[in-house]
Amino acid sequence: MTRTPAEPHFVPAELRPYLQEVVRRARAVCGSHLVSVVAVGSVALGDYRHGRSDTDVTVVVDAPLPARTLSDLAAALKHPAMPCPATGLELVVYDEEFAARPSGEGGYLMDLNTGPLLPSRLSFDPAESPAFWYVIDRSVAHRSGLSLYGRPPREVIAEPGRADLLTALRASVREHSAAEGHLADNRVLNGCRSLNFCRTGRWQAKRRAAHAVAASEERFRPLIAAALRSYERPRTDATALPVTDVQTFLTWVAERVDAACAAGRPAGE
Structure with a gap:
């Protein structure tokens, strides 16, 4: 080679x-x-x-x-x-x-x-x-x-098994829920990427995944839009997001990742 x-x-x-x-x-x-x-x-x-x-x-x-x-x-x-x-x-x-x-x-x-x-x-x-x-x-x-x-x-580099990937996503969402060391916008966008993978079985860039989730989840659309605006700024100039809203969103994502883990297949709407 x-x-x-x-x-x-x-x-x-x-x-x-x-x-x-x-x-x-x-x-x-x-x-x-x-x-x-x-x-x-x-x-x-x-x-x-x-x-x-x-x-x-x-x-x-x-x-x-x-x-x-x-x-x-x-x-x-x-x-x-x-x-x-x-x-x-x-x-x-x-x-x-x-x-x-x-x-x-x-x-x-x-x-x-x-x-x-x-x-x-x-x-x-x-x-x-x-x-x-x-x-x-x-x-x-x-x-x-x-x-x-x-x-x-x-x-x-081998593809990890689906069960291992879903377990990893569950741990990732919980890590970002804890908030320590992570910017709020990145926590939201990481949640979008994790959920989008559970739904589609494909990895997408965080911003593309965020647009996909926002399109289907009206209740979280303002939070995701705010996270995307913040993500356009340099890391040192990121904007604050409502703490309760971020936690509510990540709890919701975690529930859907858990459902995907239990079912062993992409989570439904």
């Missing part, structure tokens, strides 16, 4: 030099062990917004790397030594064997959060983190991941 970077026009212009440098440094540190580098999140779903979005990257290597190599990779990518132009970089490393099988586990070798607006975090133990973040990202990577280097995402 020829290993080449993604065509640059598929990557937002603001991120092209940065993601090219992420790939270059990953190759320099991991060498022949590097299998794939994949953009997920808003970049993969075509809804990256500069000043608001972070950039999510999944790295696959052909075997568990030594702790020293993983530490060297983290050091090579950390902001501000390598300035991140997005609000942050969320980079996860998996070994090829784990990535290739469906799983409801976290399963990472390394999880790095770094950037100007993202709390710094470095973990080498998946037991330290809720698994749902990684299950959802692997599903997005399998279905929509944008190849930055190496083998295509569908060849190396």
Whole structure:
């Protein structure tokens, strides 16, 4: 398989030099062990917004790397030594064997959060983190991941089973209901994305999912519209949303995700 970077026009212009440098440094540190580098999140779903979005990257290597190599990779990518132009970089490393099988586990070798607006975090133990973040990202990577280097995402990253995905969505909605560390607009839009997946079985960018939910749910339309307006603003300038309204909406979403989990199929209207 020829290993080449993604065509640059598929990557937002603001991120092209940065993601090219992420790939270059990953190759320099991991060498022949590097299998794939994949953009997920808003970049993969075509809804990256500069000043608001972070950039999510999944790295696959052909075997568990030594702790020293993983530490060297983290050091090579950390902001501000390598300035991140997005609000942050969320980079996860998996070994090829784990990535290739469906799983409801976290399963990472390394999880790095770094950037100007993202709390710094470095973990080498998946037991330290809720698994749902990684299950959802692997599903997005399998279905929509944008190849930055190496083998295509569908060849190396398995789709988690539906039951595991629904369990992950349930945990995600509850995490956002708790509100800690999440902007109100993102909590609402994440709820829309979760509900839309339960209804359709497809991942959509948060704003597109929000429009779909607003179209069918008149009672929540003003809240979703307010969340969308806020999401247009930089992360540092997000607007407040009514706390009770946000919680009511997320409770309603959680009930429908629970129904989808119980039924094992997309939730109805």
